[in-house]
Amino acid sequence: MIGGEALIAKLGDRLTGLRGRLTPSAEMEKITWFRAGGLAQALFQPADEEDLAAFLKAVPEEIPVMVVGIGSNLLVREGGIPGFVVRLSAKGFGEAEAISATGIKAGAATPDKRVAALAHDNGIGGFHFYHGIPGAIGGALRMNAGANGVETRERVVEVRALDRKGDLHLLSNADMGYSYRQSAAAADLIFTSATFEGYTEDKDAIKAAMDAVQHHRETVQPIREKTGGSTFKNPEGTSAWKEIDNAGCRGLMIGGAQMSPLHCNFMINTGNASGYDLEYLGETVRSRVLENSGIRLQWEIKRLGNFKPGHEVQEFLGQLL
Numbered sequence: 001m002i003g004g005e006a007l008i009a010k011l012g013d014r015l016t017g018l019r020g021r022l023t024p025s026a027e028m029e030k031i032t033w034f035r036a037g038g039l040a041q042a043l044f045q046p047a048d049e050e051d052l053a054a055f056l057k058a059v060p061e062e063i064p065v066m067v068v069g070i071g072s073n074l075l076v077r078e079g080g081i082p083g084f085v086v087r088l089s090a091k092g093f094g095e096a097e098a099i100s101a102t103g104i105k106a107g108a109a110t111p112d113k114r115v116a117a118l119a120h121d122n123g124i125g126g127f128h129f130y131h132g133i134p135g136a137i138g139g140a141l142r143m144n145a146g147a148n149g150v151e152t153r154e155r156v157v158e159v160r161a162l163d164r165k166g167d168l169h170l171l172s173n174a175d176m177g178y179s180y181r182q183s184a185a186a187a188d189l190i191f192t193s194a195t196f197e198g199y200t201e202d203k204d205a206i207k208a209a210m211d212a213v214q215h216h217r218e219t220v221q222p223i224r225e226k227t228g229g230s231t232f233k234n235p236e237g238t239s240a241w242k243e244i245d246n247a248g249c250r251g252l253m254i255g256g257a258q259m260s261p262l263h264c265n266f267m268i269n270t271g272n273a274s275g276y277d278l279e280y281l282g283e284t285v286r287s288r289v290l291e292n293s294g295i296r297l298q299w300e301i302k303r304l305g306n307f308k309p310g311h312e313v314q315e316f317l318g319q320l321l
């Protein structure tokens with residue numbers, strides 16, 4: 001993999017006129033909440049949707065382009081990420097507004113908590129669950145983020161997105177193809193904003209629901225640690241944390257990575273964990289749960305990039321159970 005400066009130089013005049021920020025060999029550990037991981041070959045932070053479209057049209061399709069949000073549920077491997085990583089800026093994609101008595105429009109870089117606060121201020125119910133999700137709207141749209149019995153798909157009306165060629169798409173709720181913690185939208189689509197619909201609700205009731213969400217998080221989740229949130233999706237008919245606990249993995253450590261003693265479906269960097277430590281711990285947990293209960297836990301955290309040579313991690317540690 002050539003260096004980021006060489007990649008940018010290779011594209012030459014193609015990138016002329018872009019208003020966003022280009023960073024070669026970007027340190028992804030400064031972006032991810034785990035504070036671990038390798039370099040992105042190059043990072044682009046577009047100024048706005050128009051600038052992002054121009055970038056996508058300029059970069060040849062054989063060069064990988066991957067979008068990341070605020071890095072809250074992201075694990076970057078030590079070998080780094082080839083091509084360009086796109087990170088949407090708060091200035092260009094972080095605005096949110098009430099567009100009707102019960103409607104909200106939000107940019108993909110808007111923190112989920114800000115949408116919850118906006119909904120409260122305008123007496124719009126149905127968004128309190130976002131108060132407890134440490135991510136941004138783009139990730140919520142892609143992963144059908146949910147908490148406290150509510151999911152993103154219940155609120156989405158329409159999503160704006162750009163494809164790999166820079167062309168605009170408008171997707172309806174049905175087009176998103178939502179299911180548990182995922183959508184069926186094409187993987188190359190970069191969401192830029194969305195409109196949502198809630199319902200009229202008393203502000204005091206909304207505030208009470210938000211406070212309950214916050215109390216739950218502070219009580220049972222390691223929110224002050226370097227963590228990626230829920231590590232694995234809940235299997236059908238059970239909870240991931242219960243299966244992890246039953247397999248004896250609460251508090252399990254590998255290197256500087258640990259399954260939280262407080263909530264064992266939260267993986268944390270205790271201070272010096274590498275991307276390898278974190279992923280190896282996750283696969284160790286998957287292996288032990290598989291051996292203990294026959295359940296194949298699925299990652300909820302997104303893992304990106306290449307393994308560092310000699311630090312490859314096999315799924316379930318290579319078990320063929």
